[in-house]
Amino acid sequence: MMIISLVNQKGGVGKTTIAINLGIGLARRNFKVGFLDTDPQGTASQWQSIEGNVAFEVRRHPSPVSYEDIKDANRNYGLLVIDTPPAIGEITLSVLAYSDLAIIPLAPSVLDIWSSRTTIGMIEEAKKANSILEGKLLVSRKVPRTRLGRDGREAIAALEMDVFETEISQRIAYVESMIAGVSVFQYAPKSEAAKEIEDLCEEILQGMQMKSQTG
Numbered sequence: 001m002m003i004i005s006l007v008n009q010k011g012g013v014g015k016t017t018i019a020i021n022l023g024i025g026l027a028r029r030n031f032k033v034g035f036l037d038t039d040p041q042g043t044a045s046q047w048q049s050i051e052g053n054v055a056f057e058v059r060r061h062p063s064p065v066s067y068e069d070i071k072d073a074n075r076n077y078g079l080l081v082i083d084t085p086p087a088i089g090e091i092t093l094s095v096l097a098y099s100d101l102a103i104i105p106l107a108p109s110v111l112d113i114w115s116s117r118t119t120i121g122m123i124e125e126a127k128k129a130n131s132i133l134e135g136k137l138l139v140s141r142k143v144p145r146t147r148l149g150r151d152g153r154e155a156i157a158a159l160e161m162d163v164f165e166t167e168i169s170q171r172i173a174y175v176e177s178m179i180a181g182v183s184v185f186q187y188a189p190k191s192e193a194a195k196e197i198e199d200l201c202e203e204i205l206q207g208m209q210m211k212s213q214t215g
């Protein structure tokens, strides 16, 4: 059982968009993926309720998760993706207590980089009780071919946390696929967006493999 959560106290950084696409990307690779929507705003649940959507089950759970909740999910799935609210609070802290990997999406802008420090601090705190937790930053909503996009990585390095090589750009396919109630794989299989999510899946799985080899 692997638990991957998307966290950042800031809203609008792409947590929900990435969580859904990542979940579907991993399901396409034959993982039995479960999805927990712990955001009281229920964005992922709304996405799932779009007519005809049968991608996977999104469970609404707008409150802190317990060991029982995780064990329950564990019975049915090999991999659990958890979307969290845009706030520092009990819900996110409870999710971090059970996560193997916490992905922190952040836009490559100074303001986002500064505000991510609080989220990183929360992960450091959670690590004290959950020693398997790994936090990793993910460049999100990067505007392709701009100086800001290029310089962003350098600024992010100052946060002194692992960063995914894969970067998620600002692309219309992400927005339109959500509206259509599907992932970028169904909406635009040959798009750059689909390739980015595919790369992200690959990078996560490689990281998992390395971990299991080194124990």
Ligand SMILES: Nc1ncnc2c1ncn2[C@@H]1O[C@H](COP(=O)(O)OP(=O)(O)O)[C@@H](O)[C@H]1O
Pocket (backbone or CB within 6 Å): 010, 011, 012, 013, 014, 015, 016, 017, 018, 043, 086, 140, 141, 142, 168, 169, 170, 171, 172, 174, 175, 178
């Ligand atoms: N990579 C992207 N490219 C374009 N629009 C995006 C991208 N990621 C997110 N968005 C849009 O930005 C808004 C916030 O994204 P969302 O995934 O809900 O962020 P969060 O869950 O962190 O609040 C939504 O309208 C979404 O469609």
Ligand SMILES: [Mg+2]
Pocket (backbone or CB within 6 Å): 015, 016, 017, 039, 043, 083, 084, 086
């Ligand atoms: Mg969200």
